[in-house]
Amino acid sequence: MADSKSVLFKIRRQGSPHTSPHWEEFSLAWHPGMNVISSLMEIARNPVTRDGKPTTPITYDANCLEEVCGSCAMLINGTARMACSALIDKLEQPVRLEPLSKFPIVRDLAVDRSVLFENLKRAKAWVPIDGTYDLGSGPRMTMEEQEAAYPLSRCISCCCCMEVCPQFNEDTGFVGAATISQVRLFNTHPTGSALKRERLAALMGDGGIQECGYAQNCVEICPKDIPLTRSISEVGGAVMKQAIGDLFRK
Amino acid sequence: MKGEGDSTWQHFDDTVYGGDFLANQPPVKAMCDAAPGIIDLLDRMGVPFNRTPEGLLDFRRFGGTLYNRTAFAGATTGQQLLYALDEQVRRYESEGKVTKYEHWEFLSAVLDGNRACRGICAMDLRSMEVRTFPADAIIIATGGIGAIFGKSTNSVVCTGSAQSALYQQGCYYANGEFIQVHPTSIPGEDKLRLMSESARGEGGRVWVPKTSGDTRDPKSIPESERWYFLEEWYPKYGNLVPRDVATRAIFKVVYEHNLGIDGKPMVYLDLTHVDRKILDRKLEGILEIYEKFVGDDPRDTPMKIFPGMHYTMGGMWVDFKQATNVPGIFAAGECEYQYHGANRLGANSLVSCIFGGFIAGPAAVQYARGTSAAATNGHFDTERKHQEENNAMLMKSEGDENPFRLWQELGELMTKNCTVIRYNKNLQETDGKLVEFLERFRRINLSDRTQWANTSVVFARQLYNMLQLSRVIAQGAAMRDESRGAHYKPDFPERDDKNFLKTTKASFAPDADEPKFEFEPVDVSLIPPRPRKY
Ligand SMILES: Cc1cc2nc3c(=O)[nH]c(=O)nc-3n(C[C@H](O)[C@H](O)[C@H](O)COP(=O)(O)OP(=O)(O)OC[C@H]3O[C@@H](n4cnc5c(N)ncnc54)[C@H](O)[C@@H]3O)c2cc1C
Ligand code: SF4
Ligand code: SF4
Ligand code: FES
Numbered sequence: 001m002a003d004s005k006s007v008l009f010k011i012r013r014q015g016s017p018h019t020s021p022h023w024e025e026f027s028l029a030w031h032p033g034m035n036v037i038s039s040l041m042e043i044a045r046n047p048v049t050r051d052g053k054p055t056t057p058i059t060y061d062a063n064c065l066e067e068v069c070g071s072c073a074m075l076i077n078g079t080a081r082m083a084c085s086a087l088i089d090k091l092e093q094p095v096r097l098e099p100l101s102k103f104p105i106v107r108d109l110a111v112d113r114s115v116l117f118e119n120l121k122r123a124k125a126w127v128p129i130d131g132t133y134d135l136g137s138g139p140r141m142t143m144e145e146q147e148a149a150y151p152l153s154r155c156i157s158c159c160c161c162m163e164v165c166p167q168f169n170e171d172t173g174f175v176g177a178a179t180i181s182q183v184r185l186f187n188t189h190p191t192g193s194a195l196k197r198e199r200l201a202a203l204m205g206d207g208g209i210q211e212c213g214y215a216q217n218c219v220e221i222c223p224k225d226i227p228l229t230r231s232i233s234e235v236g237g238a239v240m241k242q243a244i245g246d247l248f249r250k
Numbered sequence: 251m252k253g254e255g256d257s258t259w260q261h262f263d264d265t266v267y268g269g270d271f272l273a274n275q276p277p278v279k280a281m282c283d284a285a286p287g288i289i290d291l292l293d294r295m296g297v298p299f300n301r302t303p304e305g306l307l308d309f310r311r312f313g314g315t316l317y318n319r320t321a322f323a324g325a326t327t328g329q330q331l332l333y334a335l336d337e338q339v340r341r342y343e344s345e346g347k348v349t350k351y352e353h354w355e356f357l358s359a360v361l362d363g364n365r366a367c368r369g370i371c372a373m374d375l376r377s378m379e380v381r382t383f384p385a386d387a388i389i390i391a392t393g394g395i396g397a398i399f400g401k402s403t404n405s406v407v408c409t410g411s412a413q414s415a416l417y418q419q420g421c422y423y424a425n426g427e428f429i430q431v432h433p434t435s436i437p438g439e440d441k442l443r444l445m446s447e448s449a450r451g452e453g454g455r456v457w458v459p460k461t462s463g464d465t466r467d468p469k470s471i472p473e474s475e476r477w478y479f480l481e482e483w484y485p486k487y488g489n490l491v492p493r494d495v496a497t498r499a500i501f502k503v504v505y506e507h508n509l510g511i512d513g514k515p516m517v518y519l520d521l522t523h524v525d526r527k528i529l530d531r532k533l534e535g536i537l538e539i540y541e542k543f544v545g546d547d548p549r550d551t552p553m554k555i556f557p558g559m560h561y562t563m564g565g566m567w568v569d570f571k572q573a574t575n576v577p578g579i580f581a582a583g584e585c586e587y588q589y590h591g592a593n594r595l596g597a598n599s600l601v602s603c604i605f606g607g608f609i610a611g612p613a614a615v616q617y618a619r620g621t622s623a624a625a626t627n628g629h630f631d632t633e634r635k636h637q638e639e640n641n642a643m644l645m646k647s648e649g650d651e652n653p654f655r656l657w658q659e660l661g662e663l664m665t666k667n668c669t670v671i672r673y674n675k676n677l678q679e680t681d682g683k684l685v686e687f688l689e690r691f692r693r694i695n696l697s698d699r700t701q702w703a704n705t706s707v708v709f710a711r712q713l714y715n716m717l718q719l720s721r722v723i724a725q726g727a728a729m730r731d732e733s734r735g736a737h738y739k740p741d742f743p744e745r746d747d748k749n750f751l752k753t754t755k756a757s758f759a760p761d762a763d764e765p766k767f768e769f770e771p772v773d774v775s776l777i778p779p780r781p782r783k784y
Contacts, residue, residue, distance in 0.1 A: 016702045031439070033544065038439030044706075045654040047697045056698035057654070059705050063405045065441040066543070068329045084440070087545045106376055107703035121344045126337035127296035132608075134284075138293035140305035149298045150324050153333070189296050 008094035025050040036083040060109040070156035080163040100163045113159045119175045123202045125182040127192040139190035152185040154224040161218035173207030177218035181231035200242045256317040258282045264315045269591020270735035274773040281605040295334040320597040356412045360633045362624045367578030371633045382630045386618035390581040394562035398716045400661015402559035414715035421574045422567035423756045424587040427726035433497040435558030442558030455520045458509040468552045497557040501670045520552035563590045572610035582606030592735020649693025653710040677728040722756040722765045
């Protein structure tokens with residue numbers, strides 16, 4: 001593909017949550033190093049469709065452009081992934097761009113991912129420190145503990161794992177793999193574990209961890225290779241144990 | 251730390267020296283004294299810092315110091331700090347202590363008849379609604395200004411638009427001419443991504459084809475037709491010359507000899523001669539980043555690199571309480587100028603951001619407690635209408651200038667003339683061009699005129715502010731006839747403490763529509779200036 005002269009894009013556009021979507025095609029001159037974001041930037045500099053019709057620049061979210069902020073997730077040729085690391089030379093043409101399908105659309109390729117942040121709030125995904133004043137050093141952690149926590153801490157809140165999860169939909173209200181994995185992260189932190197029971201309780205019942213069908217789509221799509229199914233089974237075990245314990249305490 | 255006899259005083263000295271003595275020293279000292287406590291705080295928040303066998307924080311060395319001083323979390327320290335702080339904010343949100351307005355763009359401060367701040371005016375990036383938020387005091391924390399240089403290592407939201415808007419409303423902008431460039435970034439079509447300098451450390455050789463416009467595959471270019479310019483110019487150090495020397499040499503080869511690869515600003519950083527096993531063992535993480543974002547395997551193909559705009563040392567002028575000159579406006583983080591002088595040390599930024607926040611928060615509260623209500627509230631409506639009119643004007647404008655294209659030109663101009671090597675003639679030309687760009691801005695044409703999530707309007711507004719702030723950078727650089735820290739003029743290669751041991755303060759002259767400058771002495775009361783030689 002490296003010698004083809006132009007790159008073809010099919011982009012799903014939608015002016016607002018209340019209008020219906022349509023497709024637009026764009027043709028850009030090929031040059032080395034193009035990725036999806038640089039192509040969208042190029043369209044903004046010359047917003048004309050393939051058949052010469054003037055149009056508007058495409059609305060999309062992006063910020064860090066290096067897979068840190070998680071904002072640029074979209075469907076690229078049908079796959080949920082980060083646009084900032086999607087190299088054109090490695091994609092089939094026409095390159096099809098669509099917004100994530102399971103999140104409220106804002107406009108064009110931009111969606112509202114706030115459900116994840118609300119879930120993280122409900123699961124108390126933080127370390128409950130006393131305050132930001134100087135209280136001396138933190139808890140000791142072994143190298144092994146750090147090495148176990150580190151991969152989990154690399155989540156960029158992109159929501160890809162939720163997009164591809166067969167259980168993540170309005171009917172189930174399932175929290176999704178990312179939040180479950182964050183629960184594992186904070187439950188294993190020496191100070192974070194103070195909220196362990198509350199976090200596990202937040203994952204019980206409808207929409208909780210039980211909704212997971214272990215389809216493993218999440219772990220395959222995660223751009224940060226987070227061991228999500230491992231997190232799900234560990235947290236699932238802990239939730240179960242706590243639920244049974246609660247039953248006996250009643 | 252690490253039993254090397256490091257101390258907060260040593261950190262202070264490294265910071266002041268690294269900044270070429272341009273930072274006021276008392277706040278820098280206070281920051282360094284607080285730094286160990288800040289690391290502890292982040293550790294307590296759960297940042298997964300690397301550990302020693304005993305379970306303590308591990309530290310490593312960064313540029314500009316001889317000590318293993320920097321805590322780190324794998325290869326993603328910055329991300330980890332950001333997420334840890336974000337988690338704490340979420341916690342406060344869930345406790346009802348913080349209300350977050352995400353997807354809103356700050357447009358301007360609301361100033362009363364006495365030019366004191368009474369709140370802000372902002373725009374909802376989705377509904378495009380413009381509204382004002384009353385406040386007794388505000389703290390600006392809007393980061394660096396990378397977008398002014400088109401492509402940089404910064405995030406795309408780092409436009410400096412807020413700082414510029416406030417400068418145009420009467421805040422001083424200090425040391426704007428000090429821009430840090432990282433010698434080895436990966437030039438992308440969309441941005442510049444940081445490439446660790448260890449690639450040179452492990453034997454990477456820097457070269458360009460000897461003939462301009464040579465489009466051959468680099469591997470097929472014979473040795474005799476390659477120019478290893480660092481090895482030729484600096485036989486003693488070769489490819490291992492210090493950062494600033496490497497950066498300037500690469501700039502010279504690209505812009506003065508016109509030998510950038512494919513006529514573009516890039517040179518080869520070649521590791522293909524190094525044993526694969528060594529590369530995998532020592533540089534795997536870095537090589538993977540290159541592979542992911544560029545698509546080539548650096549073990550087989552020479553990498554393309556170029557110096558990239560990385561950090562904004564200058565920023566909003568603040569006093570030792572992080573207060574700007576406009577009552578009620580405070581600033582913290584990369585958007586202000588306080589801690590790094592003429593050059594920032596590696597790893598010092600995040601500490602300065604958090605420390606600045608520690609000072610700004612209580613200071614703003616104290617200010618708010620002492621302030622009385624404004625005489626009238628009319629200025630809220632006035633400011634909102636003013637900003638709504640700006641939007642309406644942009645929407646209506648029927649010119650022929652595409653804002654995104656104009657931005658590309660701005661970035662190229664600023665990168666070429668206002669980063670690594672500065673000549674007065676070019677700086678003056680740059681300012682002339684900027685005036686032209688501001689003219690062209692009047693003829694802007696937004697192809698998008700809808701009232702929902704319209705990114706063109708928002709961007710056009712940012713672009714205008716970028717243009718205004720660019721003039722502060724170009725003119726500030728032109729005035730400073732010396733070389734200090736990141737500011738280098740071949741015609742004035744020495745530091746000149748007699749004339750320029752001074753903070754540059756730019757203020758906006760609305761009638762002339764351009765910056766005017768004054769200079770303020772630097773507080774060097776703790777460490778007497780000495781020559782900076784690494
Ligand atoms: C690739 C890279 C690597 C780095 N590595 C290190 C390192 O190892 N150690 C170190 O100490 N430093 C490092 N730095 C520097 C450090 O990350 C930054 O200086 C720091 O993040 C700045 O923080 P901040 O809070 O001031 O601004 P930012 O983190 O940039 O945040 C600014 C915020 O303001 C918002 N904003 C901007 N304008 C507006 C507006 N008009 N309205 C509303 N919101 C607005 C933005 O959306 C953003 O959220 C690195 C920087 C980069 C780019
Ligand atoms: S394992 Fe399957 S069902 Fe469970 S979270 Fe992952 S994708 Fe969803
Ligand atoms: S777990 Fe992976 S896929 Fe899910 S949000 Fe985090 S980074 Fe994205
Ligand atoms: S833009 Fe931040 S992850 Fe892609």
